[in-house]
Amino acid sequence: MTTPFGTRLRRAMDQHGPLCVGIDPHRALVEAWGLPYDVSGLERFALTCVEAFAGRVAAAKPQSAFFEVFGSRGVAVLERVLAELHEAGTLTILDAKRGDIGSTMAGYAAAYLGSEAVSPADALTVSPFLGYGSLRPAVDVAAQNGRGLFVLALTSNPEGASVQHAVAGGRSVAASVVEGATVDNSLARERGELGSIGLVIGATVGDAVARLGLDLVTAATPVLAPGLGAQGGTAAALEEVFGAARPQVLASSSREVLQTGPDATRLGDAARRVAEELRP
Numbered sequence: 001m002t003t004p005f006g007t008r009l010r011r012a013m014d015q016h017g018p019l020c021v022g023i024d025p026h027r028a029l030v031e032a033w034g035l036p037y038d039v040s041g042l043e044r045f046a047l048t049c050v051e052a053f054a055g056r057v058a059a060a061k062p063q064s065a066f067f068e069v070f071g072s073r074g075v076a077v078l079e080r081v082l083a084e085l086h087e088a089g090t091l092t093i094l095d096a097k098r099g100d101i102g103s104t105m106a107g108y109a110a111a112y113l114g115s116e117a118v119s120p121a122d123a124l125t126v127s128p129f130l131g132y133g134s135l136r137p138a139v140d141v142a143a144q145n146g147r148g149l150f151v152l153a154l155t156s157n158p159e160g161a162s163v164q165h166a167v168a169g170g171r172s173v174a175a176s177v178v179e180g181a182t183v184d185n186s187l188a189r190e191r192g193e194l195g196s197i198g199l200v201i202g203a204t205v206g207d208a209v210a211r212l213g214l215d216l217v218t219a220a221t222p223v224l225a226p227g228l229g230a231q232g233g234t235a236a237a238l239e240e241v242f243g244a245a246r247p248q249v250l251a252s253s254s255r256e257v258l259q260t261g262p263d264a265t266r267l268g269d270a271a272r273r274v275a276e277e278l279r280p
Helices: 005-016 027-032 039-053 064-068 071-087 102-113 132-144 173-184 186-190 235-248 264-278
Strands: 019-023 059-062 091-098 123-126 148-154 197-201 223-226 249-253
Touching: 005 091, 005 148, 019 039, 019 264, 027 039, 039 059, 039 064, 039 071, 039 264, 059 064, 059 071, 064 071, 064 091, 071 091, 091 102, 102 123, 102 132, 123 132, 132 148, 132 173, 148 173, 173 186, 173 197, 223 235, 235 249, 235 264
Parallel strands: 019 059, 019 249, 059 091, 091 123, 123 148, 148 197, 197 223, 223 249
Antiparallel strands: none
16 A cells, blocks of 8 residues: 555655755756756756755655746656656655646646656645635545645735635635645544645744644644745744644745755755754
């Protein structure tokens, strides 16, 4: 039987530290590495990241958009990145934030998490803002294949609060997302394990988790917390934002680590340093 994603993530965090390194080949970073902003530069950037992080971090998070911008050739590079990280035993979280209804959501789930996917990720970021129930096809496919989801819940962009903090029926939208994840993680919670349906909650959301009454511990949900480093998130802030749920948090850093490139050794050293600083 396939080991659930949440169980594998817990092991990886315990072994390597609670850090997810973003692989974000956007133009400014690629050119800062002295590479051309084309498919050849994309490939060199991405595969250098694989060399630096494979087997050394809990998870790596390629941002799909920065590969898609180069069309099918860029997607081919993304598939290679996912495959090589998988071969090295490093968990991958594909940051694609897919969200739709019915057969379309099922198509996204099959493409990224399914048993016949070309190069599946271990987990996928998804958007619940068509209603948490719209994610059911992805939840089911993830469970069938031992994979996971990270569902947007509380993001740190200024526009996010107008939707995520909004209250209907006595609860915030963010709280309804947490409740959905709580139900889907119920079996893992009964076993005392980390669930496979995670949440995306920004490392810089301040007191929003407490103020909105989000019970992340009961939800048994892993939390992907972007915003570490260049966006202002710190290890100390994670303690304040997440409280008792801090051991469930996988902090995500991109620029803080990637700006130490293009040397793979320096990249790996930077990732290890940040990961150790993040251990609760």
